[in-house]
Amino acid sequence: GDSVTQMEGPVTLSEEAFLTINCTYTATGYPSLFWYVQYPGEGLQLLLKATKADDKGSNKGFEATYRKETTSFHLEKGSVQVSDSAVYFCALQSGGNEKLTFGTGTRLTIIP
Amino acid sequence: GAVVSQHPSWVICKSGTSVKIECRSLDFQATTMFWYRQFPKQSLMLMATSNEGSKATYEQGVEKDKFLINHASLTLSTLTVTSAHPEDSSFYICSARDIRGYEQYFGPGTRLTVT
Numbered sequence: 001g002d003s004v005t006q007m008e009g010p011v012t013l014s015e016e017a018f019l020t021i022n023c024t025y026t027a028t029g030y031p032s033l034f035w036y037v038q039y040p041g042e043g044l045q046l047l048l049k050a051t052k053a054d055d056k057g058s059n060k061g062f063e064a065t066y067r068k069e070t071t072s073f074h075l076e077k078g079s080v081q082v083s084d085s086a087v088y089f090c091a092l093q094s095g096g097n098e099k100l101t102f103g104t105g106t107r108l109t110i111i112p
Numbered sequence: 113g114a115v116v117s118q119h120p121s122w123v124i125c126k127s128g129t130s131v132k133i134e135c136r137s138l139d140f141q142a143t144t145m146f147w148y149r150q151f152p153k154q155s156l157m158l159m160a161t162s163n164e165g166s167k168a169t170y171e172q173g174v175e176k177d178k179f180l181i182n183h184a185s186l187t188l189s190t191l192t193v194t195s196a197h198p199e200d201s202s203f204y205i206c207s208a209r210d211i212r213g214y215e216q217y218f219g220p221g222t223r224l225t226v227t
Binding site: 004036041042043044045046089098099100101102103104105 | 116144146153154155156158161205207209214215216217218219220221
């Protein structure tokens with residue numbers, strides 16, 4: 001079945017550091033890939049997505065590229081801010097199925 | 113933006129009792145709502161998919177008689193945990209799919225503790 005393997009946290013970085021959170025997946029066919037972010041006390045919010053190979057999703061300075069050959073969708077940001085502190089979830093959606101399959105989440109803490 | 117609320121945000125109940133959790137889409141209509149369960153340091157696991165006006169579809173291994181789901185309107189779905197036991201203690205999250213698209217919007221979650 002479908003699965004998502006996500007970099008374990010927690011991750012602690014200094015402000016303005018470079019961020020990478022690794023995500024790899026296993027799925028049949030050609031899934032859509034997502035990154036969700038959950039700020040303290042709030043629901044998951046869609047951060048970015050990519051629907052086909054080589055697509056790059058981007059939002060709020062975050063980027064992730066759909067790599068079919070390595071079945072990966074790593075999240076990156078060039079210069080993190082304290083406000084980026086949150087839990088980040090990688091997820092996939094297979095074919096026409098509405099179901100989302102999530103990774104375990106990575107807690108990111110940015111220190112000033 | 114699209115907002116989904118859950119009530120209560122936190123509930124404690126005694127073993128053997130039932131508890132109802134509400135999920136509301138506040139500014140959009142949702143024909144489909146999803147219920148997830150999240151254990152500490154683990155992923156969100158889909159429990160069931162509910163469609164307005166029809167029976168919910170449960171994932172394998174989820175007891176439909178224990179986790180009753182009702183989706184009576186385009187803005188409200190409820191999850192009732194019946195005869196709760198300590199092992200039902202968890203974080204329950206709902207999401208709603210906007211009738212006009214395919215994106216899911218998530219509620220903030222409900223923490224259930226069964227004593």
